[in-house]
Amino acid sequence: MNRIRVAIQKSGRLSDRSLELLQSCGLRFARSKDKLYWYGKDFPVDLLLVRDDDIPRMLLDGVCELGIVGENIAEEVMLESDEVDGLTQLRKLSFGGCRLSLAIPEDSTVKSAADLDGCRIATSYPALTNSLLAKRGINATTVKFSGSVEIAPGLGAADAISDLVSTGTTLRANHLVELETLFESTAALYGKLDKLTDEKQAMFDRLLSRLDGVLLAAESKYVMLHAPRNAVEEITRLLPGAENPTLMNLEGDPDRVALHAVCREAVFWEHLEALKAAGASAILVLPVEKMLG
Numbered sequence: 001m002n003r004i005r006v007a008i009q010k011s012g013r014l015s016d017r018s019l020e021l022l023q024s025c026g027l028r029f030a031r032s033k034d035k036l037y038w039y040g041k042d043f044p045v046d047l048l049l050v051r052d053d054d055i056p057r058m059l060l061d062g063v064c065e066l067g068i069v070g071e072n073i074a075e076e077v078m079l080e081s082d083e084v085d086g087l088t089q090l091r092k093l094s095f096g097g098c099r100l101s102l103a104i105p106e107d108s109t110v111k112s113a114a115d116l117d118g119c120r121i122a123t124s125y126p127a128l129t130n131s132l133l134a135k136r137g138i139n140a141t142t143v144k145f146s147g148s149v150e151i152a153p154g155l156g157a158a159d160a161i162s163d164l165v166s167t168g169t170t171l172r173a174n175h176l177v178e179l180e181t182l183f184e185s186t187a188a189l190y191g192k193l194d195k196l197t198d199e200k201q202a203m204f205d206r207l208l209s210r211l212d213g214v215l216l217a218a219e220s221k222y223v224m225l226h227a228p229r230n231a232v233e234e235i236t237r238l239l240p241g242a243e244n245p246t247l248m249n250l251e252g253d254p255d256r257v258a259l260h261a262v263c264r265e266a267v268f269w270e271h272l273e274a275l276k277a278a279g280a281s282a283i284l285v286l287p288v289e290k291m292l293g
């Protein structure tokens, strides 16, 4: 079957952004009634909506070729699996940021991560937590919880937890305080790349090239301005990530030109102020929707 399957989180922090990202690559899906399998309409790429924790395993088992999942989950599965080169991180994505942190009860006597030596730590990520603690020379016992890790200390099941923190609301609501960050994570696109047929590989490459276009466009801006002819070189240098601007004559003003350029890095107010100081005027910054090549 020459179709590619992409797994994304069914409902949760990554769901909306994952779907939006695929849609901005031009993918359209026929939503099925049970909502777990969406058939790709004009591109042979289908969507699987599943629990995020299941995505790395599904990739390893060949149920899907691509998956968008948090790095924390992918790392956990890779550490506990013996298939060393099973998963490849293809692209790191700019959403789903969170951190795996150690947290302790507000009234705990623990002052630093080192004090957790010999303690019990509840977590959904035992392999990752153990490996990160071992790197710090801390020897603790992890207690696996598949959900509601934050209630473990209150139940007397653990002295501390190692869990994902995003806003910190969950910790506060459970009278826990963050002790130390162990791992910073974002969403990423993962793939299992062995044994792709030529036809699948071609689709894969096409999809990734579109994705790169979307990711690049997201931080690119189209800048238009007027500049003194003799300041064009300096102004081009001041434009972040720009090369080879287009110059156009300004009717009736031989000393100034219109300059257009694509900036492939974020354009901040500070950049605009520097451009103005260098003699630029009528500065416009426009978003770029798509980019290819």
Ligand code: PRP
Residues within 6 Å of the ligand: 012, 013, 052, 163, 164, 165, 166, 167, 168, 169, 170, 171
């Ligand atoms: C994480 C974590 C906490 C919550 C923290 O769960 O387990 O419950 O997010 O977020 P906060 O700091 O904003 O309160 P996640 O979203 O990964 O849910 P899941 O484990 O059910 O996938």
Ligand code: ZN
Residues within 6 Å of the ligand: 051, 052, 053
């Ligand atoms: Zn999850």
